[in-house]
Amino acid sequence: KNEVEQSPQNLTAQEGEFITINCSYSVGISALHWLQQHPGGGIVSLFMLSSGKKKHGRLIATINIQEKHSSLHITASHPRDSAVYICAVRSDSNYQLIWGAGTKLIIKP
Amino acid sequence: GAGVSQSPRYKVAKRGQDVALRCDPISGHVSLFWYQQALGQGPEFLTYFQNEAQLDKSGLPSDRFFAERPEGSVSTLKIQRTQQEDSAVYLCASSHRTGLKDNEQFFGPGTRLTVL
Numbered sequence: 001k002n003e004v005e006q007s008p009q010n011l012t013a014q015e016g017e018f019i020t021i022n023c024s025y026s027v028g029i030s031a032l033h034w035l036q037q038h039p040g041g042g043i044v045s046l047f048m049l050s051s052g053k054k055k056h057g058r059l060i061a062t063i064n065i066q067e068k069h070s071s072l073h074i075t076a077s078h079p080r081d082s083a084v085y086i087c088a089v090r091s092d093s094n095y096q097l098i099w100g101a102g103t104k105l106i107i108k109p
Numbered sequence: 110g111a112g113v114s115q116s117p118r119y120k121v122a123k124r125g126q127d128v129a130l131r132c133d134p135i136s137g138h139v140s141l142f143w144y145q146q147a148l149g150q151g152p153e154f155l156t157y158f159q160n161e162a163q164l165d166k167s168g169l170p171s172d173r174f175f176a177e178r179p180e181g182s183v184s185t186l187k188i189q190r191t192q193q194e195d196s197a198v199y200l201c202a203s204s205h206r207t208g209l210k211d212n213e214q215f216f217g218p219g220t221r222l223t224v225l
Contacts, residue, residue: 035216042115042218043152043200086151096165097142097214099151 003027006087006100014108019074021103023087026068030092034061034072037084037102046072046085077107111135113217115201121223122191130186130220134203141184142214143176144200152200158184191224198222 004025013019023032034046047054047061049070054061058077063070074081087100114133122128134141140159144152145168154168160181169176173191178184188195198221202214 033213043202043216045213045215048213088151096154096157097152099153101151 002101003098004087004089004100006085006103008103009101010104010106012106012108013077015078017077017107019077019081019105019107021072021085021087021105023070023072023100024068025070025087025089025098027089027098028092029089031090032063032070033088033090033097034070035086035088037086039083043086074105079107079109082106113201113203113215115199115217115220117220118218119221119223121225123225124193125190126224127187127189128191128222130188130199130222132184132186132201132203132217134182134184134201135205135215136182138203138205138215139181140204140206140214141178142202142204143184143186144202145170146198146200146219148197155186155199188222191222193224196222196224 007022031048031050033048036044036046049061049063058075060073082105084102084104086102088097090097113135116131120128142157143155145155146152156169156176157165158178161178173189175187198219200219201217204214
């Protein structure tokens with residue numbers, strides 16, 4: 001069983017829909033990252049959180065430490081949101097990031 | 110620019126050729142990480158520097174991989190006698206601090222290596 005699991009693996013939605021991507025982890029963490037990767041592009045950090053909720057524009061990230069679960073939400077989705085969204089956790093015992101496999105999101109106009 | 114930069118962005122090598130990939134971290138960032146991302150997979154940790162010291166190289170897949178950061182800023186990842194399985198995107202990230210908590214990593218655009 002992977003230490004970080006994301007769902008769904010692939011998601012296709014229509015423009016304007018509310019999007020939710022989930023991340024569950026099984027290790028102790030000091031922080032959780034949500035990152036975005038466009039095809040052929042580098043990785044952009046969206047959020048780093050260790051508790052509660054953060055919001056940036058149309059993006060919202062939440063984390064429940066007790067349940068070891070985090071969600072990334074996109075409101076009013078747009079085709080430019082199409083990308084791979086990756087959840088990565090920082091172990092509480094070292095500096096390494098443990099990566100999820102990513103969720104490939106396609107937003108159709 | 111103020112971000113992490115990597116060069117080249119794309120590299121095609123013949124099997125057996127040596128390659129060198131460069132990472133320029135954000136100025137003043139102490140920590141530097143290299144990751145390897147195979148097609149369709151998440152990044153895998155390769156190695157970690159704190160200033161010029163390579164504190165962890167446990168992720169390097171073989172002794173053909175070598176990384177250095179001699180002056181604690183620019184880092185080079187060298188792959189000797191490249192093999193087809195080395196084809197991947199190589200990502201570099203830097204962070205300001207060395208602590209475990211709240212230490213956000215900033216990523217470069219990556220170098221896509223294709224070994225023919």
